[in-house]
Amino acid sequence: MSDEWSLNPSSPVPLHRQIYDYMKRRIMNGEWPVGTRLPTQRDLAAKFQVNRSTVVYALGELSADGLIAARVGQGTVVANNTWSLLAASPPPDWNRYVTSGLHQPNLQMIQQINRAEANPGFLRLGTGELSPELLPTDQMKQVFSGSMSSRFSLGYSEPKGSLYLREIISAYLQTKGIDASPASILIVSGALQGLQLISLGLLHAGSTIFVENPSYLNSVQVFQSAGMQVHGIPMDRQGIQTESIGRLKRQHNAALLYTIPSFHNPTGVLMPSERRGELLQTCIQERLPVIEDDVYGDLWLDDPPPPPLKAGDRQGLVLYMGSMSKTLGPGLRIGWIVGPEPVMERLADIKMQTDYGSSSLSQHAVAEWLSSGLYEQHLHRTRAALTSRRDSMLAILSKHYQELAEWSIPQGGFYIWLRLVQPVAMRLLFEQALTEGILLNPGAVYDRQDQQHLRLSYAYASLDELERGLLRLAALIRLNSCREF
Amino acid sequence: MSDEWSLNPSSPVPLHRQIYDYMKRRIMNGEWPVGTRLPTQRDLAAKFQVNRSTVVYALGELSADGLIAARVGQGTVVANNTWSLLAASPPPDWNRYVTSGLHQPNLQMIQQINRAEANPGFLRLGTGELSPELLPTDQMKQVFSGSMSSRFSLGYSEPKGSLYLREIISAYLQTKGIDASPASILIVSGALQGLQLISLGLLHAGSTIFVENPSYLNSVQVFQSAGMQVHGIPMDRQGIQTESIGRLKRQHNAALLYTIPSFHNPTGVLMPSERRGELLQTCIQERLPVIEDDVYGDLWLDDPPPPPLKAGDRQGLVLYMGSMSKTLGPGLRIGWIVGPEPVMERLADIKMQTDYGSSSLSQHAVAEWLSSGLYEQHLHRTRAALTSRRDSMLAILSKHYQELAEWSIPQGGFYIWLRLVQPVAMRLLFEQALTEGILLNPGAVYDRQDQQHLRLSYAYASLDELERGLLRLAALIRLNSCREF
Ligand SMILES: Cc1ncc(COP(=O)(O)O)c(C=O)c1O
Ligand SMILES: Cc1ncc(COP(=O)(O)O)c(C=O)c1O
Numbered sequence: 001m002s003d004e005w006s007l008n009p010s011s012p013v014p015l016h017r018q019i020y021d022y023m024k025r026r027i028m029n030g031e032w033p034v035g036t037r038l039p040t041q042r043d044l045a046a047k048f049q050v051n052r053s054t055v056v057y058a059l060g061e062l063s064a065d066g067l068i069a070a071r072v073g074q075g076t077v078v079a080n081n082t083w084s085l086l087a088a089s090p091p092p093d094w095n096r097y098v099t100s101g102l103h104q105p106n107l108q109m110i111q112q113i114n115r116a117e118a119n120p121g122f123l124r125l126g127t128g129e130l131s132p133e134l135l136p137t138d139q140m141k142q143v144f145s146g147s148m149s150s151r152f153s154l155g156y157s158e159p160k161g162s163l164y165l166r167e168i169i170s171a172y173l174q175t176k177g178i179d180a181s182p183a184s185i186l187i188v189s190g191a192l193q194g195l196q197l198i199s200l201g202l203l204h205a206g207s208t209i210f211v212e213n214p215s216y217l218n219s220v221q222v223f224q225s226a227g228m229q230v231h232g233i234p235m236d237r238q239g240i241q242t243e244s245i246g247r248l249k250r251q252h253n254a255a256l257l258y259t260i261p262s263f264h265n266p267t268g269v270l271m272p273s274e275r276r277g278e279l280l281q282t283c284i285q286e287r288l289p290v291i292e293d294d295v296y297g298d299l300w301l302d303d304p305p306p307p308p309l310k311a312g313d314r315q316g317l318v319l320y321m322g323s324m325s326k327t328l329g330p331g332l333r334i335g336w337i338v339g340p341e342p343v344m345e346r347l348a349d350i351k352m353q354t355d356y357g358s359s360s361l362s363q364h365a366v367a368e369w370l371s372s373g374l375y376e377q378h379l380h381r382t383r384a385a386l387t388s389r390r391d392s393m394l395a396i397l398s399k400h401y402q403e404l405a406e407w408s409i410p411q412g413g414f415y416i417w418l419r420l421v422q423p424v425a426m427r428l429l430f431e432q433a434l435t436e437g438i439l440l441n442p443g444a445v446y447d448r449q450d451q452q453h454l455r456l457s458y459a460y461a462s463l464d465e466l467e468r469g470l471l472r473l474a475a476l477i478r479l480n481s482c483r484e485f
Numbered sequence: 486m487s488d489e490w491s492l493n494p495s496s497p498v499p500l501h502r503q504i505y506d507y508m509k510r511r512i513m514n515g516e517w518p519v520g521t522r523l524p525t526q527r528d529l530a531a532k533f534q535v536n537r538s539t540v541v542y543a544l545g546e547l548s549a550d551g552l553i554a555a556r557v558g559q560g561t562v563v564a565n566n567t568w569s570l571l572a573a574s575p576p577p578d579w580n581r582y583v584t585s586g587l588h589q590p591n592l593q594m595i596q597q598i599n600r601a602e603a604n605p606g607f608l609r610l611g612t613g614e615l616s617p618e619l620l621p622t623d624q625m626k627q628v629f630s631g632s633m634s635s636r637f638s639l640g641y642s643e644p645k646g647s648l649y650l651r652e653i654i655s656a657y658l659q660t661k662g663i664d665a666s667p668a669s670i671l672i673v674s675g676a677l678q679g680l681q682l683i684s685l686g687l688l689h690a691g692s693t694i695f696v697e698n699p700s701y702l703n704s705v706q707v708f709q710s711a712g713m714q715v716h717g718i719p720m721d722r723q724g725i726q727t728e729s730i731g732r733l734k735r736q737h738n739a740a741l742l743y744t745i746p747s748f749h750n751p752t753g754v755l756m757p758s759e760r761r762g763e764l765l766q767t768c769i770q771e772r773l774p775v776i777e778d779d780v781y782g783d784l785w786l787d788d789p790p791p792p793p794l795k796a797g798d799r800q801g802l803v804l805y806m807g808s809m810s811k812t813l814g815p816g817l818r819i820g821w822i823v824g825p826e827p828v829m830e831r832l833a834d835i836k837m838q839t840d841y842g843s844s845s846l847s848q849h850a851v852a853e854w855l856s857s858g859l860y861e862q863h864l865h866r867t868r869a870a871l872t873s874r875r876d877s878m879l880a881i882l883s884k885h886y887q888e889l890a891e892w893s894i895p896q897g898g899f900y901i902w903l904r905l906v907q908p909v910a911m912r913l914l915f916e917q918a919l920t921e922g923i924l925l926n927p928g929a930v931y932d933r934q935d936q937q938h939l940r941l942s943y944a945y946a947s948l949d950e951l952e953r954g955l956l957r958l959a960a961l962i963r964l965n966s967c968r969e970f
Contacts, residue, residue, distance in 0.1 A: 005666065026826070030801030031669040033825045081799060094801065097687040097740075097774070098831045114837055118643040135639040140846075144629035154620040154814030158603040181490065184516040189674065189818075193840040200710075202582040221838050225685075255582075289582070314566060316515030316579065329639030331845025333674075340518045341511070346583045352599055353706050355678040359844035360816025361625075 007048055015050055019058035027067050027081050035095050036078045038068065109430065109445060110219060116439045123469045126441030127460035128265060128326075128414055134385055134459070135329045136378050143368045152364045157357040159348040161187025161336075165367040169322075169336055172370055176297070177311035178320065178338065186344045188351065189358045191295050191323040191335040192220060198256075198291065198319065199226040201350045202343070207255035210248065212240045214446035214453075216265040216293070217258055228255075232447065237408070239264065239271030242282045249286045256289050262305040263296035263413025266446045266455040270411050273306035280309050284317060295323040295335070298379055300412040301387045316340035324366055326414070327379060332362045386414070389458040389466075396467055400474045414459035417443075420452050422481035429480050436476075438469050492533055500535055504543035512552050512566050520580050521563045523553065594915065594930060595704060601924045608954045611926030612945035613750060613811075613899055619870055619944070620814045621863055628853045637849045642842040644833040646672025646821075650852040654807075654821055657855055661782070662796035663805065663823065671829045673836065674843045676780050676808040676820040677705060682832045682839070683741075683776065683804065683822075684711040692740035695733065697725045699931035699938075701750040701778070702743055713740075717932060722893070724749065724756030727767045734771045741774050747790040748781035748898025751931045751940035755896050758791035765794050769802060780808040780820070783864055785897035786872045801825035809851055811899070812864060817847045871899070874943040874951075881952055885959045899944035902928075905937050907966035914965050921961075923954050 007018050026032045038044070041059070045052040059076065062068045069079035116122045151164050160166065166182035173180050188194040195217075203209075205227030211217045213232025223230055231252055234241050240259055248254065259279065261271035271279070283290050292309045310320035316339065323335035337347065351357065369375040390409075393416060397407060406419045426442050433440050443453030454473075461469060492503050511517045523529070526544070530537040544561065547553045554564035601607045636649050645651065651667035658665050673679040680702075688694075690712030696702045698717025708715055716737055719726050725744055733739065744764065746756035756764070768775050777794045795805035801824065808820035822832065836842065854860040875894075878901060882892060891904045911927050918925050928938030939958075946954060 005668075025664075026666065026669075028799060029664045030799050030803075031666060031826050033801030033827075036825065036827050093772075094774075094825055094828050098827055111834060114644055114834075117641070129640060132638065132640055137637060137639050140637075140639065141629055144626055152622060152625075153617065154622055154625065154816040155614060155617055156602070156810075156815045159599055179510075179514045181511065181516060183490075184511075189840045189844070192838075196839050225838065287578075289579075314513060314515050316518030318515075325641075325841075329845075330641040330841065331639040333840060333842065333844045340521065340579055341516050342518075342521050342583055343579055349596065349599075353677075353710065354681050355674045355818060355840075356810075356815065357818065359674070359818045359847040360814070361846040361850060362844040365846060 007050065015048075016054045016057040016061075019044075019048060019050070019055065020061050023058065023062060024065070024067060027062075027078050030081070032078050033094055034078050034080060035093060037074055038076045038078070040075065107219075107221075107445070109427075109442070112434070113439065113441065113445070116434065122434075122437055122439045123465050124439045124457075124460050125466070125469045125473065126415075126439070126455045126457050128441075128455075128457055129330055129460055130326070130382070131460050131462065133462075134382060136374075137329075139374065139378075140329075140365065143365050143372075143374070151367070153360055155360070157187075157360055157363065159352050159357070160185065160344060161358060162360065162363045162367065165363045166336075168367050168370045173322075173338065177307040180320075180338045184338060184341045184344050186337045186348050186351070187358055187363060188335045188337060189333040189355065190325055190330070191293060191321045192222065193333075193351075193354075194321050194335055194337045194347075195220070195222045195258075195291070197337075197347045197350050197354070199223050199228065200354075201347050203228055203255055208252040210245070210252075210254050210257040210288075212259060212264065212267075214266055214443060214450060215258070216260065216446065218447060219445045235264075235267065235269065237269060238275045239269050240275075240279065242275070242278045245279075245282050245288070246286050249288055254288060256291060257283060258291040258293065259309075260293045260296070261309060262294055263299060263410065263415070265296070265413070266415050266441070266443070266453075267417040268408065268410035268413055268415040270305055276306055276309055277312070280312055280317075284315065288317075290318045292318050292320045294321060295326050296413040297322070298327050299383065299386065299414070301383055301390060302411050305412065310338065316343075319343070324369075327382060328366070328369060328375065332359075332366060334358060334362045334366045386459060389463065390416075392463050393456065393458040393466055393470075396470050400471060404474060404477055414457045416456040416458065418454045418456050420454070420477060420481070422477075423451065424477060424480045426451050429476055432476055432480070433473065436472065438472060440473070492535065500533075501539045501542040501546075504529075504533060504535070504540065505546050508543065508547055509550070509552060512547075512563050515566070517563050518579055519563050519565060520578060522559055523561045523563070525560065592704075592706075592930070594912075594927070597919070598924065598926065598930070601919065607922055607924045608950045609924045609942075609945050610951070610954045610958065611900075611924070611940045611942050613926075613940075613942055614815060614945055615811070615867070616945050616947065618947075619867060621859075622814075624859065624863070625814075625850065628850050628857075628859070636852070638845055640845070642672075642845055642848065644837050644842070645670065645829060646843060647845065647848045647852065650848045651821075653852050653855045658807075658823065662792040665805075665823045669823060669826045669829050671822045671833050671836070672843055672848060673820045673822060674818040674840065675810055675815070676778060676806045677707065678818075678836075678839075679806045679820055679822045679832075680705070680707045680743075680776070682835050684708050684713065685839075686832050686835045687828070688713055688740055693737040695730070695737075695739050695742040695773075697744060697749065697752075699751055699928060699935060700743070701745060701931065703932060704930045720749075720752065720754060722754065723760045724754050725760075725764065727760070727763045730764075730767050730773070731771050734773055739773060741776060742768060743776040743778065744794075745778045745781070746794060747779055748784060748895065748900070750781070750898070751900055751926070751928070751938075752902040753893065753895035753898055753900040755790055761791055761794055762797070765797055765802075769800065773802075775803045777803050777805045779805060780811050781898040782807070783812050784868065784871060784899070786868055786875060787896050790897065795823065801828075804828070809854075812867065813851070813854060813860065817844075817851060819843060819847045819851045871944060874948065875901075877948050878941065878943040878951055878955075881955050885956060889959060889962055899942045901941040901943065903939045903941050905939070905962060905966070907962075908936065909962060909965045911936050914961055917961055917965070918958065921957065923957060925958070 041055050044055045066080050071077050166185045170182050208229045208231050209223050210233050212235050310318045319339040321337050324332050407416050430440050430442050441455040443450030526540050529540045551565050556562050651670045655667050693714045693716050694708050695718050697720050795803045804824040806822050809817050892901050915925050915927050926940040928935030
């Protein structure tokens with residue numbers, strides 16, 4: 001549960017008593033209200049790094065105090081605190097609140113991944129982020145020591161975001177062949193928030209969204225939580241297949257198509273120019289608006305990708321999304337959506353209602369990086385580093401995964417979509433790896449039906465870790481593919 | 486519509502042609518898709534700062550090209566672009582999307598206020614922000630030139646926000662008598678996002694939320710958009726009245742009570758210690774969870790406010806919210822919620838799904854301000870500045886509003902809740918003031934039924950502006966209260 005407290009082994013207070021004091025305090029001050037379920041004895045022992053008997057002792061005392069109790073089917077729960085004994089009526093049933101919101105909880109496996117990612121101890125073989133050593137943390141200082149006062153404001157920003165930043169992004173988009181004036185650009189707190197705004201602002205509950213199968217979109221609940229269906233469309237090596245879109249659109253009355261044409265998450269696929277043209281034509285014909293997610297577009301390794309769909313969109317059919325998360329740093333929480341002005345105004349109004357705009361510090365930082373040329377320099381370095389990481393990972397795979405798996409060579413982005421040639425008990429593999437401190441991203445995160453892929457990322461872990469992790473993973477795969485299941 | 490383009494009066498190209506070129510470009514590149522409604526001729530003339538005849542000329546040419554057309558009941562809309570003529574099928578009907586999202590648009594008057602606030606030209610008599618001159622923009626630099634590298638990370642942050650920041654906020658809350666460990670604190674992108682997460686994560690559609698009447702909460706649609714009812718409970722000079730809460734709770738089956746005990750928005754009321762006790766007791770008895778919004782708590786002018794409700798909450802009944810917006814700068818977009826740990830975990834999971842956490846730059850900045858003592862120093866200066874601003878505003882009111890209005894002396898925060906003693910056509914007053922460049926916050930923003938209050942703020946406009954604006958406002962009030970309506 002808590003993520004920061006730890007025992008003090010050099011204290012004269014016995015360990016079981018430290019645990020007792022800690023838990024009692026959290027019960028008494030209402031942080032663990034009556035009804036809160038405690039972790040299992042085993043989990044508590046692991047968390048405190050003590051013997052299970054120490055935990056049992058502490059729990060026994062709490063139980064003798066009447067503060068906790070065992071409940072059938074629920075494990076151990078908080079039963080009382082002094083105040084609940086004094087008060088005439090029992091406290092509110094938070095549990096009922098927690099389970100009754102409109103928003104769906106994340107998939108359990110995704111929650112596990114989120115939690116493990118917050119723990120620096122794990123070796124992460126599939127994480128979709130640049131390694132901390134590739135993020136320009138120090139250079140970020142320079143950006144603030146310079147010209148801050150002139151443009152920078154600590155006030156609430158305009159509904160669509162800082163005009164200064166939008167002007168700079170407008171110029172940056174021009175280099176990709178996208179002609180967008182600042183008024184048709186909306187600054188968002190990352191592309192994910194852009195998707196959230198679209199789900200809240202433009203769609204009915206019950207709408208259907210088409211996505212590539214597999215897709216990043218299945219790893220977030222943003223459309224599902226707003227009551228929408230997500231429907232996967234098959235891919236090949238050129239990206240989403242366009243033939244069936246028309247028929248499916250009529251069948252499902254789809255409201256939107258979401259696509260990641262450049263360095264697709266999780267497959268790494270780059271959609272060639274011809275397929276882009278076909279896709280755009282199909283969507284024009286079917287009057288099917290498109291979300292084009294281009295967060296990996298700047299991370300080409302061999303050659304720049306073809307122009308985005310948006311560059312060929314003269315009808316305002318495409319909502320185009322970009323972000324600084326995969327290049328400059330996800331901590332900035334800055335992305336943008338580009339589309340018809342009335343649509344951006346609607347989304348801006350909802351954004352104002354949601355969080356009153358994005359961090360002005362972050363907006364300022366991004367404007368400085370883009371306008372100074374520092375961003376372009378950083379991309380150069382990043383591409384070089386990713387290219388060498390990709391090549392190292394490919395070398396490891398060639399050496400140790402020949403009979404185990406198949407893969408393609410990504411031309412940009414972060415990912416290798418590893419297809420295991422033998423069936424494997426994927427859930428078990430995930431759990432086993434986790435107990436060994438290795439965090440995996442199984443295919444099911446991106447396609448519920450998938451049982452045979454892993455998303456690998458060469459962007460995050462160090463080369464040493466990648467080698468060590470992939471070796472161990474190969475062994476675990478061998479182990480699991482022999483088992484019956 | 487657009488907020489950045491302007492005519493070039495020194496260009497050899499005639500003005501009407503510049504307007505024609507500009508509008509044609511936005512139609513052709515899809516920023517104004519077919520069906521987009523254009524502003525009226527009058528609004529366009531005002532926007533471009535030209536004679537109406539110039540606009541009429543430009544529109545005539547666009548119409549002759551077939552690009553725009555008049556539609557009964559809709560005004561002038563975009564009718565075609567070359568591509569829509571070429572394409573076999575018409576483009577998607579974005580208008581249908583824009584009007585069909587789940588989320589409700591902001592009240593029209595609030596949208597007007599938001600837009601006017603983005604325009605630096607307006608004299609703002611009611612804006613709930615510190616004046617830019619009171620924000621520590623320059624000092625923000627220092628914070629980044631110092632110890633950045635050690636703790637700072639550009640990566641995605643933990644689900645509940647930076648642990649370092651949560652530890653610092655835990656210590657800061659201790660000074661208010663709140664005992665909260667970092668694990669029961671969630672960092673949010675401003676208090677408004679905190680409310681949004683609660684609405685998505687803890688409540689059913691159809692739930693009822695109790696608020697003070699009037700309340701800030703009526704100026705945002707966050708609960709209404711999630712399908713919840715907001716029900717006002719009367720206030721007196723000590724804040725929300727507690728007698729009816731029990732009866733109303735049973736009648737409406739309310740799910741939550743939202744209160745702003747310190748320097749209430751919009752009335753400025755400070756809830757005394759005794760009323761706080763009564764309110765907490767009532768809510769314990771009725772098992773009614775409480776959101777305590779304390780974003781103004783640090784801005785006391787005469788004496789510190791009594792301890793927050795949360796300081797007396799041993800049951801985990803209260804979700805406590807704070808923010809840096811009213812003290813250090815809203816552009817940071819950093820706030821926090823404190824409550825039972827299982828509740829914070831649920832909200833953290835939704836936050837991860839919504840925007841993957843708050844800006845790490847902003848989180849770092851807030852941690853540095855709080856831990857270095859700079860924040861406390863800044864509060865000292867801010868309190869002094871606000872005290873003198875409050876006193877000046879009170880002096881102006883005493884001099885010019887004696888027969889026009891009544892008010893109380895606020896002991897902190899930003900607001901004076903001005904009650905007009907004669908009935909006034911409020912909407913008209915608002916519009917008239919707006920044409921004169923004066924932006925008002927009418928009472929109806931905070932209570933739909935209200936026709937007799939204005940929220941004044943001594944925090945935002947300069948003293949000169951406040952004097953000038955209030956003088957002109959007095960004249961407008963006199964003018965309007967004589968009229969029949
Ligand atoms: C395809 C895709 N879109 C969007 C995002 C989220 O980006 P942001 O951090 O800008 O919200 C990710 C991150 O994993 C992604 O892979
Ligand atoms: C009472 C109250 N709560 C919350 C907010 C929003 O604060 P934040 O900027 O932290 O979202 C405001 C701002 O006007 C407010 O007056």
